[in-house]
Amino acid sequence: MDRREFFKKGSIVGLAAGTYLTFGDKINLFANSKTSDPQLYDLVAIKGGEPDLMFDKAIQSFGGMKNFVKKNQTVVIKPNIGWDTSPERAANTNPKLISQIIKHCFDAGAKDVYVFDHTCDNWTSCYSNSGIERAAKDAGAKVVSGGSESYYQKINIPKGKRLKETTVHELILESDVFINVPILKSHGGAGLTISMKNLMGVVWDRGYWHRNDLHQCIADYASFRKPDLNIIDAYSVMKTNGPRGISEADVMSFKSQIISTDMVAADAAAAKLFGKVPSEIDYIRIADEMKIGTMDLSKLKINRIIL
Amino acid sequence: MNLAILKKIRVIVSIIFIFAISIVFLDISFTIQPYFSQYPLYLQFIPSLLKFLSIGSIATFGFIFVIFLSLLFGRVYCSSICPLGILQDVFTFIRNKFKIKKYLYTKPLTKTRYFFLIISIVSFLIGTTVGLNLLDPYSNFGRIINNIVRPIIIGIKNIIVFVFESLNIYVLAPIEFKGVSLFSLMFSISILGLILFLSIKYGRLYCNSVCPVGTFLGILSKISFFKIGIIEDNCIKCGECEVICKSNCIDSENEIVDFSRCVGCFNCFDVCPSTGISYLPRYSKSKSEIPNSDKRYFIKSLAILTIGAERILKAQQKIEIYKDSTKPILRKFPVSPPGSISISNFTDNCTACHLCVASCPTQVLQPAFLEYGLLGIMQPRMDFKTGFCNYDCVACLSVCPSGAILPKDIDEKKTIQLGKSKLVKENCVVYTEKTDCGACAEHCPTKAVKMQLDPEINKKAPIITEELCIGCGACEYACPTKPYKSIYIESSAIHGIAQIPKQEKIEQKIDYKEEFPF
Numbered sequence: 001m002d003r004r005e006f007f008k009k010g011s012i013v014g015l016a017a018g019t020y021l022t023f024g025d026k027i028n029l030f031a032n033s034k035t036s037d038p039q040l041y042d043l044v045a046i047k048g049g050e051p052d053l054m055f056d057k058a059i060q061s062f063g064g065m066k067n068f069v070k071k072n073q074t075v076v077i078k079p080n081i082g083w084d085t086s087p088e089r090a091a092n093t094n095p096k097l098i099s100q101i102i103k104h105c106f107d108a109g110a111k112d113v114y115v116f117d118h119t120c121d122n123w124t125s126c127y128s129n130s131g132i133e134r135a136a137k138d139a140g141a142k143v144v145s146g147g148s149e150s151y152y153q154k155i156n157i158p159k160g161k162r163l164k165e166t167t168v169h170e171l172i173l174e175s176d177v178f179i180n181v182p183i184l185k186s187h188g189g190a191g192l193t194i195s196m197k198n199l200m201g202v203v204w205d206r207g208y209w210h211r212n213d214l215h216q217c218i219a220d221y222a223s224f225r226k227p228d229l230n231i232i233d234a235y236s237v238m239k240t241n242g243p244r245g246i247s248e249a250d251v252m253s254f255k256s257q258i259i260s261t262d263m264v265a266a267d268a269a270a271a272k273l274f275g276k277v278p279s280e281i282d283y284i285r286i287a288d289e290m291k292i293g294t295m296d297l298s299k300l301k302i303n304r305i306i307l
Numbered sequence: 308m309n310l311a312i313l314k315k316i317r318v319i320v321s322i323i324f325i326f327a328i329s330i331v332f333l334d335i336s337f338t339i340q341p342y343f344s345q346y347p348l349y350l351q352f353i354p355s356l357l358k359f360l361s362i363g364s365i366a367t368f369g370f371i372f373v374i375f376l377s378l379l380f381g382r383v384y385c386s387s388i389c390p391l392g393i394l395q396d397v398f399t400f401i402r403n404k405f406k407i408k409k410y411l412y413t414k415p416l417t418k419t420r421y422f423f424l425i426i427s428i429v430s431f432l433i434g435t436t437v438g439l440n441l442l443d444p445y446s447n448f449g450r451i452i453n454n455i456v457r458p459i460i461i462g463i464k465n466i467i468v469f470v471f472e473s474l475n476i477y478v479l480a481p482i483e484f485k486g487v488s489l490f491s492l493m494f495s496i497s498i499l500g501l502i503l504f505l506s507i508k509y510g511r512l513y514c515n516s517v518c519p520v521g522t523f524l525g526i527l528s529k530i531s532f533f534k535i536g537i538i539e540d541n542c543i544k545c546g547e548c549e550v551i552c553k554s555n556c557i558d559s560e561n562e563i564v565d566f567s568r569c570v571g572c573f574n575c576f577d578v579c580p581s582t583g584i585s586y587l588p589r590y591s592k593s594k595s596e597i598p599n600s601d602k603r604y605f606i607k608s609l610a611i612l613t614i615g616a617e618r619i620l621k622a623q624q625k626i627e628i629y630k631d632s633t634k635p636i637l638r639k640f641p642v643s644p645p646g647s648i649s650i651s652n653f654t655d656n657c658t659a660c661h662l663c664v665a666s667c668p669t670q671v672l673q674p675a676f677l678e679y680g681l682l683g684i685m686q687p688r689m690d691f692k693t694g695f696c697n698y699d700c701v702a703c704l705s706v707c708p709s710g711a712i713l714p715k716d717i718d719e720k721k722t723i724q725l726g727k728s729k730l731v732k733e734n735c736v737v738y739t740e741k742t743d744c745g746a747c748a749e750h751c752p753t754k755a756v757k758m759q760l761d762p763e764i765n766k767k768a769p770i771i772t773e774e775l776c777i778g779c780g781a782c783e784y785a786c787p788t789k790p791y792k793s794i795y796i797e798s799s800a801i802h803g804i805a806q807i808p809k810q811e812k813i814e815q816k817i818d819y820k821e822e823f824p825f
Binding site: 045047084112114120121122124125129142143144145147148149150187188190191206208209210212213214216239240241243246247250251252254255268269272273275282302304306307 | 483694746750751752754758787811822823
């Protein structure tokens with residue numbers, strides 16, 4: 001779907017529904033409808049292998065990528081490409097994992113797969129030095145800039161408490177399937193950065209979040225469009241000095257991966273894996289209270305795989 | 308030898324130079340800029356001269372070559388190497404497509420020429436490049452390209468990208484352009500307008516009235532070994548050479564060539580039907596000198612201006628003395644780019660050509676207005692509103708042609724301390740709102756800014772280790788508070804050396820067979 005088509009459809013739906021607000025909900029309805037197949041598990045945690053191999057195994061517990069991506073659908077993958085650092089520094093999502101996810105999407109019949117992030121450092125350097133641009137292009141995906149304000153469209157967040165409106169990258173609004181691929185890292189401001197925090201990279205004005213209660217805004221945004229799938233890269237984990245890190249000395253090898261359709265559950269599990277109590281990370285607790293997902297892992301069907 | 312071939316050579320060489328120099332400024336993908344820029348810029352007179360005075364290595368001999376060339380053949384620099392001169396030739400070339408202008412010999416504007424030359428020299432001697440900055444033809448060309456042409460190219464690229472992306476083709480990406488400095492833009496437009504007008508109306512009048520490089524090389528041409536002159540025996544007095552001379556320096560009737568104004572375009576050789584005009588050895592009999600009182604005027608004005616300049620000198624020093632001990636809220640000085648050693652070294656050597664601005668991938672380098680003082684007008688500074696200095700980048704250090712920014716390798720650059728980060732608690736959201744933030748610490752590449760528990764408010768607040776700070780401005784750029792930032796870089800007038808962050812290796816105690824903690 002291109003921009004113009006999107007605007008056209010947007011205005012038709014908007015007119016029919018009467019308000020833009022309804023339109024926001026519509027997207028969520030579409031998103032939910034395609035994961036209607038009965039799921040075997042709510043969450044899969046896997047460890048002991050290479051990132052691509054772990055993903056191959058883990059996604060089977062959800063019945064494979066075909067349960068998320070239908071023929072001729074468009075997919076947007078949102079890794080963390082925030083920093084101009086090498087893959088060994090583990091500040092950005094593992095490129096091998098991104099490449100493998102793209103392959104699964106195409107195998108499931110995806111028409112187009114897009115990859116982007118609104119980076120913190122200069123985006124061209126981040127894209128190339130993280131290794132993600134090369135890996136994604138080689139796997140056949142379209143690598144799109146997140147560094148121009150012209151990509152970002154205004155949306156409303158009806159359930160938001162502090163963050164009620166913002167501008168979001170058009171690919172998030174236009175794509176049929178949204179796959180969130182954060183990397184688990186320590187974070188000076190937010191405590192940890194995982195799935196929900198990774199979504200800061202799909203909006204333009206992050207400063208607003210920082211000014212207006214960071215944790216509340218992270219949770220607020222999570223109520224807008226939930227990713228269809230969250231794949232947490234915990235292969236190499238930056239234990240300290242995050243989110244940018246200073247050197248490879250900050251990195252610890254976890255060789256793990258967590259996948260879930262529930263962002264809050266995924267973040268809770270990843271926080272535990274990191275060695276933190278989920279409820280002590282404010283945005284996880286707030287998102288749980290706002291019923292965006294659950295941080296109570298005891299209620300979930302979890303598949304734990306150790307290779 | 309038929310000298311008409313010199314014109315063809317001149318045209319080819321000049322096209323190569325203007326093309327190569329423009330490419331260096333217009334490389335919006337930043338691919339060749341750092342590696343290539345030194346070659347076409349090597350012979351640019353003012354940058355090369357300044358770099359020689361600043362570091363004096365073999366990499367700076369370009370201007371000596373130009374002097375040597377001028378002592379041999381006169382101002383060939385002005386038509387073949389100088390991009391602003393070539394640009395004027397482009398304008399006249401286009402004009403001639405519509406209507407061919409016929410020139411006539413005019414008297415030189417001696418006072419005007421030497422006035423501008425003296426201004427440049429005197430201002431430079433008292434330690435400011437402002438005269439060169441405003442008058443250097445290369446720098447003016449650079450500013451025209453960087454402030455006028457480059458934004459247009461970026462705009463065109465962005466339109467193309469938009470069309471492509473509407474067709475779902477994602478091979479190019481738009482450039483988020485952060486704008487040009489208004490003053491630099493206006494100044495560049497004025498200079499462009501001036502040379503456009505002068506070149507179309509009067510040929511190379513700019514080069515022979517305003518340009519200090521032209522005037523200086525003109526002095527050298529007076530004693531050059533070979534000079535262009537009219538050979539009485541061959542000349543048929545057809546006047547073709549005079550009519551084609553865009554420098555208005557051939558008086559065909561009296562058979563005089565004012566070689567100090569000749570820009571070495573060789574058009575006269577091309578049109579002369581009888582080899583009546585040619586390069587002649589210095590002591591041949593042609594009447595190429597026109598007697599006037601150039602030298603006396605030059606020396607007299609130099610003396611007058613030096614006295615007046617003392618006052619400017621005092622104003623210039625202010626930027627360095629202005630350093631009292633009261634706690635600063637606003638920056639005392641602008642932050643100068645890495646590799647510039649100190650603000651004074653930078654302002655003393657920068658001609659404001661804006662090549663570093665064009666080369667900066669984060670657009671943190673922006674032309675100053677009055678931040679460096681009136682004398683530093685348009686010299687680039689770090690503007691942390693538009694970006695911050697990328698930790699792993701040495702682009703500006705590798706392109707500077709004048710030695711205002713000296714080349715350093717990446718490891719050394721990572722320890723250059725442009726300034727030190729300062730926290731303004733009164734503005735910081737952690738203190739005012741009691742909510743988490745950490746945007747500054749997040750962006751800090753050395754962890755000079757860290758989030759640490761402040762027991763007084765029971766929140767993690769920024770804490771600064773000054774020794775680690777390199778003054779890159781990432782914290783200031785990222786700080787979300789409005790309208791005033793809560794963290795900013797206090798510029799160091801002389802750049803310091805930052806400590807390399809200590810690396811404590813994280814203990815690897817993971818058992819891959821251990822059960823998950825949930």
